[in-house]
Amino acid sequence: MSNVTVIPRENVKAIEALKKLKERKAELRAFLANGGSIKNYKRK
């Protein structure tokens, strides 16, 4: 069973943090899909 955390609409920093997480994951996936190695991946 998961613990539930609700982000208030006013918490722009938290909303932005989750947005970045999704973007970074997508970037890394694209990098790997193009034959990149995780060892060479650098966060933008």
Next chain:
Amino acid sequence: MTKNSHEYRVTFSEVTKIMDFVDEMPVISNGIYVIVDAVHENGMLGFDGRLGITIVEIIRHYLDHVDRFSILVFNCDSNDGKQVKRHYKFERWFRMYADDMAFEKIDEEILEPSGDVYVPTFISVLFAQDHPRRKLIFEEVQELKKKFIEK
């Protein structure tokens, strides 16, 4: 490679390459972010009885042979809106195939406002039951939760 010849890749990456909001957390920032990807789909990705045990065995191998005290972080993809199903599937795999692994798993469902609704994001943190920094891991997760619920 699974029963239906789908090919999956499991990637273990430093968590800070994906989650910069843990940069300030002394313990969790040393965690490993785990990504499971279907890299070659042989038709529809339907039920495949070998997939769950294969993924769990790869994770077990990592903990047994790379670092037993790794802090593994998982986050179900939400791009297609199927994160709830993925989270429960992941839960089921761990219940079925990993009950002998002596680990603890913290599961957090974060509800993020999006227009008029709230969209769930699932984040799980997995670590050994006897992890030397167990208490700090729980404290840092609580600290992160506090930051998320601030107004």
